[in-house]
Amino acid sequence: xxxxxxTFADSATMLRRNLKHQLRYPSLTVMLAAFPIVxxxxxxxxxxxxxxxxxxxxxxxGRGAYLTYVVPGILIITVASGALGTAISVATDMTGGIIDxxxxxxxxRAAVLTGHVIGSLLQTLAVLVLVAGVSLAIGFRSHASALxxxxxxxxxxxxxxxxxxxxxxxxxxAKSVETASNTPMFLTLLPFLSSGFVPTASMPAGLRQFxxxxxxxxxxxxxxxxxxxxxxxxxxxxxxxxxxxxxxASYLWAVRxxxxxRAAEPN
Amino acid sequence: MTISLTAPAISARAVRKSYGEHIVLDGxxxxxxxxxxxxxLGPNGAGKxxxxxxxxxxxxxxxxxxxxxxxxxxxxxxxxxxxxxxxGQFSAVDNYLTGEENLRLMADLRHLGRQAGxxxxxxxLERFDLTGAARKPLxxxxxxxxxxxxxxxxLVGHPSVIFLDEPTTGLDPRSRRTMxxxxxxxxxxxxxxxxxxxxxxxxxxxxxxVAVLDHGRIVAEGTPAELKRRIPGGHIQxxxxxxxxxxxxxxxxxxxxxxxxxxxxxxxxxxxIASLRRVLDELDDARITVEHLSIHTPDLDDVxxxxxxxxxxxxxxxxxxxxxxx
Numbered sequence: 094x095x096x097x098x099x100t101f102a103d104s105a106t107m108l109r110r111n112l113k114h115q116l117r118y119p120s121l122t123v124m125l126a127a128f129p130i131v132x133x134x135x136x137x138x139x140x141x142x143x144x145x146x147x148x149x150x151x152x153x154x155g156r157g158a159y160l161t162y163v164v165p166g167i168l169i170i171t172v173a174s175g176a177l178g179t180a181i182s183v184a185t186d187m188t189g190g191i192i193d194x195x196x197x198x199x200x201x202r203a204a205v206l207t208g209h210v211i212g213s214l215l216q217t218l219a220v221l222v223l224v225a226g227v228s229l230a231i232g233f234r235s236h237a238s239a240l241x242x243x244x245x246x247x248x249x250x251x252x253x254x255x256x257x258x259x260x261x262x263x264x265x266x267a268k269s270v271e272t273a274s275n276t277p278m279f280l281t282l283l284p285f286l287s288s289g290f291v292p293t294a295s296m297p298a299g300l301r302q303f304x305x306x307x308x309x310x311x312x313x314x315x316x317x318x319x320x321x322x323x324x325x326x327x328x329x330x331x332x333x334x335x336x337x338x339x340x341x342a343s344y345l346w347a348v349r350x351x352x353x354x355r356a357a358e359p360n
Numbered sequence: 361m362t363i364s365l366t367a368p369a370i371s372a373r374a375v376r377k378s379y380g381e382h383i384v385l386d387g388x389x390x391x392x393x394x395x396x397x398x399x400x401l402g403p404n405g406a407g408k409x410x411x412x413x414x415x416x417x418x419x420x421x422x423x424x425x426x427x428x429x430x431x432x433x434x435x436x437x438x439x440x441x442x443x444x445x446x447x448g449q450f451s452a453v454d455n456y457l458t459g460e461e462n463l464r465l466m467a468d469l470r471h472l473g474r475q476a477g478x479x480x481x482x483x484x485l486e487r488f489d490l491t492g493a494a495r496k497p498l499x500x501x502x503x504x505x506x507x508x509x510x511x512x513x514x515l516v517g518h519p520s521v522i523f524l525d526e527p528t529t530g531l532d533p534r535s536r537r538t539m540x541x542x543x544x545x546x547x548x549x550x551x552x553x554x555x556x557x558x559x560x561x562x563x564x565x566x567x568x569x570v571a572v573l574d575h576g577r578i579v580a581e582g583t584p585a586e587l588k589r590r591i592p593g594g595h596i597q598x599x600x601x602x603x604x605x606x607x608x609x610x611x612x613x614x615x616x617x618x619x620x621x622x623x624x625x626x627x628x629x630x631x632x633i634a635s636l637r638r639v640l641d642e643l644d645d646a647r648i649t650v651e652h653l654s655i656h657t658p659d660l661d662d663v664x665x666x667x668x669x670x671x672x673x674x675x676x677x678x679x680x681x682x683x684x685x686x
Contacts, residue, residue: 099471102468102471103469106465106468106469109468110454110457110465113456113457113461114456114457117456117457117497118456189452189455190448190450190451190452190453191452191453191454193418193446193448193452194446194448194452194513194514195469196417196418197416197417197418197441197444197445197446198441198469198470198517199438199439199441199442200469
């Protein structure tokens with residue numbers, strides 16, 4: 094096999110391994126899915142009536158209007174929550190004995206990390222479909238065309254890819270699995286400080302500026318634009334730029350950490 | 361792959377490695393002939409695991425020339441990796457998969473192909489007595505079964521050089537015997553085995569050649585028989601019924617060391633019939649009754665004591681192990 098074919102084959106093997114882990118021990122996936130669904134129900138049924146009343150320029154107000162408003166935010170928090178799992182699975186792998194076995198085998202160097210990242214991405218996409226299904230089941234309606242749904246999915250997938258690489262790097266940086274499950278927690282906080290749950294205009298100065306410029310806001314606004322109408326243009330460019338930037342920086346950081354852990358290794 | 365038939369399977373020259381101030385390997389030389397079992401013997405912290413990690417491309421040495429299968433571990437690690445199999449001290453199995461899936465994973469990473477992979481997996485499950493548990497999760501496996509699976513995973517790709525780092529540590533005596541049997545069978549297939557152990561009887565049973573590592577240096581090496589010949593540890597032990605008999609015997613036999621509490625006397629000697637008869641005849645002439653007699657030939661324990669000045673079971677520094685944990 095050529096080295097490219099080897100890289101591909103080894104990554105596919107590692108991906109199969111990670112998918113088997115997810116299927117065999119679904120508790121992590123269930124937790125990653127439960128988190129956004131609980132928030133969806135909480136925000137729509139508990140806070141939704143009141144929050145919906147305050148939505149200016151977002152339809153007639155009320156719970157239904159808030160549901161329409163919050164679903165893109167919930168989809169973003171699904172992506173953030175999905176990324177948490179990557180840090181845990183990467184750290185679990187790095188602290189186990191099997192990683193040393195892989196290192197003494199003539200397998201493609203990138204395969205271990207690629208397997209984790211693609212595995213987490215597929216997991217996140219599956220959970221996104223589930224969360225979107227629950228949203229539709231409780232009354233979320235979209236006028237989006239198939240192409241717009243696809244565009245929204247693409248933006249979410251790209252952002253997920255970026256956060257998963259970031260989480261993989263955090264998992265590599267962690268000294269223990271416990272640390273790895275805590276350090277990426279901030280990812281689930283940032284959606285609340287974005288336009289995901291309430292319009293940024295309602296926030297006090299300072300927080301508003303932060304929220305307008307943090308990456309979760311343009312991603313949320315882009316998805317919202319595709320699904321429920323609203324401007325997309327500049328938001329989409331910002332969303333893609335943020336995603337590409339985070340993905341690239343995190344990838345480089347992760348690979349550096351991976352190599353340093355094996356600093357050890359003559360290469 | 362071009363490997364000269366006469367080249368050793370493993371050769372290491374002047375290998376040095378230290379972690380900060382702590383010197384783990386202090387100029388180790390060793391050569392392992394093809395198709396033999398080489399045992400690196402030493403107490404905890406002697407540097408055995410570090411040596412295996414260096415030879416198996418996991419960590420670089422600070423200096424030294426190291427070749428496995430003729431390939432330099434520094435300049436051509438992938439060629440080395442294609443030849444070797446490593447079963448470490450800590451189990452390197454995937455706990456979330458079944459035994460069969462673990463082997464499948466190895467077969468895929470070795471690019472064996474579907475048919476060949478399936479055949480190899482069935483063969484190894486059979487050979488390691490794991491067929492019944494093949495589809496069970498690893499949480500149901502005993503310690504011995506995990507070690508066997510670990511070794512089976514190492515063998516999937518038909519490695520020609522196998523590193524076994526303390527393969528029986530923590531196993532019960534029966535599982536240990538099973539592992540020994542498996543290890544012996546491997547060599548009949550022509551593979552070379554580099555085995556580390558802190559058990560002297562293990563090296564004695566398995567190894568063609570033994571090197572004793574202590575504080576990062578090879579302090580003795582040779583075949584188990586050669587090592588034992590170098591050590592004057594042999595003696596006969598005579599047991600008496602009463603103290604008077606012991607006292608009388610000690611006064612007659614030169615170099616005898618008595619133990620008044622146990623009522624025994626040790627007489628150094630090579631264990632030959634002639635020397636044995638001489639001692640017994642003398643005691644018989646003096647009408648001293650010997651209750652019991654046993655002959656001790658030197659074992660590797662004596663070797664270890666003689667060459668290191670301390671017992672093999674002495675808990676040595678754990679610094680090495682700690683230094684290895686990142």
